[in-house]
Amino acid sequence: MVVERLDVQNVRNVGSASLDLEPGLNLLVGPNGAGKTALLEAIHLLIRGRSFRTSRTRGLLRHGQERMAVGAACRDVRTGTVRLSYVREGDGRIELRRDGHAVRQSSEVAALLPIQLLLPDLSELVFGGPAGRRQWLDWGTFHVKHDHAVRLRAYLRALRHRNAVLRSGELGTLRTWTDQVAEIGAAVAEGRKSYFQRVESAIGASLRVLGADFSVSLSYFPGWPDGNLAESLQDEIEQDTRTGMTRSGPHRADVVIRCGTEAAATTLSRGQGKMVASALRLAQAQDLMADGKQSLFLIDDIGAELDSDHSERFYQLLRDMNCQTIATSAHPASQQARSLAAASRMFHVKQGAFEAA
Numbered sequence: 001m002v003v004e005r006l007d008v009q010n011v012r013n014v015g016s017a018s019l020d021l022e023p024g025l026n027l028l029v030g031p032n033g034a035g036k037t038a039l040l041e042a043i044h045l046l047i048r049g050r051s052f053r054t055s056r057t058r059g060l061l062r063h064g065q066e067r068m069a070v071g072a073a074c075r076d077v078r079t080g081t082v083r084l085s086y087v088r089e090g091d092g093r094i095e096l097r098r099d100g101h102a103v104r105q106s107s108e109v110a111a112l113l114p115i116q117l118l119l120p121d122l123s124e125l126v127f128g129g130p131a132g133r134r135q136w137l138d139w140g141t142f143h144v145k146h147d148h149a150v151r152l153r154a155y156l157r158a159l160r161h162r163n164a165v166l167r168s169g170e171l172g173t174l175r176t177w178t179d180q181v182a183e184i185g186a187a188v189a190e191g192r193k194s195y196f197q198r199v200e201s202a203i204g205a206s207l208r209v210l211g212a213d214f215s216v217s218l219s220y221f222p223g224w225p226d227g228n229l230a231e232s233l234q235d236e237i238e239q240d241t242r243t244g245m246t247r248s249g250p251h252r253a254d255v256v257i258r259c260g261t262e263a264a265a266t267t268l269s270r271g272q273g274k275m276v277a278s279a280l281r282l283a284q285a286q287d288l289m290a291d292g293k294q295s296l297f298l299i300d301d302i303g304a305e306l307d308s309d310h311s312e313r314f315y316q317l318l319r320d321m322n323c324q325t326i327a328t329s330a331h332p333a334s335q336q337a338r339s340l341a342a343a344s345r346m347f348h349v350k351q352g353a354f355e356a357a
Contacts, residue, residue: 001076001113001294002324003043009069010062011045012038013352020356021326022345024319027302028328030349036328039354040298043326046070046086047113047296049096049106057088066090074113078292084109107142107149114143114288114295116281116323123273125280127265130254137220137255140284141195143293148191152250155184159246167244178237181249182230188250189222189229196220196255202283210275210282210313216264219256224248271310278314285323299327 002023008014014035019026028036037053041060044052051060061068071085087095096103103109125132141148162177200218207216224232225248232248233240240246257264257276264276285295297318302311318325325344346357 001074001082003072003074003113003296004081005073006039006043007069007071008039008042009067010065011042011060011068011070012062014038014042015062015352017352017354019347019354021324023324024322025315025344026324026326027344027346028326028349028354029346030328030330032330034349035352035354036330036349037300038352039349040300040326040328042070043072043296043298044115044117046072046084046109047115048110049086052117052119057094058092061088061090076112082112084112107146111143111146114139114285114293116285116295116297118278118281118297118299120301122277123270125277126257126268126273127270130252133255134253136280136284137192137196137253140199140287141191143288144195144198144291145191148188151184151188151191155181155188155250158184159249159251163245166240166246169241171241174237178233179230181246182228182233185223185249186229189253192250192253193220193222199283199287202286203279206279206282206286206317207275209317210279210310212272212275212279214259214268214272216268216276217258219258221254221256223250223252223254275310282314282317282321285321289321295323297323297325297327299325302327302329 003021004023006017006019006021008017010016012035013033017035017039019039028039030036038060041051041053044050045057045060051057054060067090068088069086071083074082074084076082083097083099085095085097089095096106096109098109125136138148138152158177158180162174162181165171165174165177196218197220203218204215222229229249233246236247259267264273268276281297285297288295315325347354348357349355
C-alpha cells in the first residue's frame with residue numbers, strides 16, 4: 001500500500017497542506033522549523049495513532065486552534081483505494097475512520113501499512129536500552145501475526161495486576177495473576193522468537209549490501225533464563241515479593257547485538273551503529289515484502305543517517321525494493337539530498353507551507 005495523497009490541518013506549525021505523493025521517493029526540503037518533521041509526525045499519527053515525538057497528542061495541535069485533522073488516500077494493488085482520516089477535537093475526542101466508517105482500535109489501521117521510522121537518533125536502536133529493540137521486534141511480529149498486539153496487551157495487563165499485588169503485600173490473588181503472566185507471556189515470547197528467526201538472516205544480508213566492513217551477531221533473549229517462564233516466576237517469587245516487581249517475562253526481552261564476544265554498543269562507532277540499525281529496518285521491510293506488504297519509510301534528516309557512500313547504497317536498496325519513502329533534508333545541496341532528489345518528487349517547505357518543485 002502506498003499513500004497517494006495526504007491532507008494535514010493544524011498539526012504543529014502546518015496550518016493546511018495537501019500533497020500528492022509519488023510511490024517511490026519523496027523529499028521535503030526546507031530550513032529547520034519549517035514543518036518537515038511535523039508532516040512525518042502527522043503520517044505517523046494517522047497510521048499508528050500516536051506521535052513519535054510525544055505521548056501528548058494535544059501537544060501537536062497548532063497554537064490557537066481547537067481541531068486537528070490528518071487524511072490520506074492510499075492505494076493497494078489487492079484492495080484498491082483506502083481512505084483514512086484522523087481527527088482530534090479540542091475537547092480531546094479522537095475519531096479514526098477508514099472509508100468513512102469508525103475504527104475502534106488504531107491497530108486496525110496500523111496493520112494496513114508497516115512504517116519504518118528512521119530519525120536522527122537511529123543509532124539508539126543499537127546503543128540504547130532494550131525497549132527500542134523490543135518495539136522493533138513487536139512491530140515486526142504484529143505485521144506477521146496481527147493477534148500479537150492483543151496478546152501483548154493482555155500480557156501487560158496481567159503483569160500490572162501481578163506487580164500491584166506484589167506491592168500491596170496482600171497475596172491472595174498472586175497465584176492467579178502469576179499463572180496468567182506465565183501462560184500469556186510464554187505465547188508472546190514464542191511469537192517474538194518465531195519472527196526473529198525468520199528475519200535474522202535478512203539483517204546480515206542488508207548489512208552486506210550497505211557495505212559494512214564489520215560483522216555482528218544477533219540473538220533473541222526472551223526475558224528470563226533457560227527453562228520455562230512459570231518455573232522462573234516460581235523460583236523468583238521471594239525476590240519479586242521483596243521488590244514489588246516481576247523480574248522475569250517478555251517485558252525484559254531483548255535482541256542482543258554483539259561484535260565477537262563484546263556488546264556491539266561498546267565496540268561500534270556511531271556510524272556503524274546507524275548502519276546496523278538501518279539494516280534492522282531494511283530487513284524488516286524485506287521480510288514483510290515476502291508477505292506482500294510494502295513498508296513506508298519515514299526518514300527525518302537524511303544526512304544524519306549514513307555517510308555518503310553508505311547512504312547511496314541505502315537509497316538504492318529502497319529503490320530496488322519499490323518502497324515508498326518520505327524523507328526530509330535541511331541541506332538540499334548535500335550529496336544525499338541530491339542523490340535522493342534525482343529519483344523523487346521534491347517539495348519545498350517554508351513556514352508550514354509545501355510547494356511541489
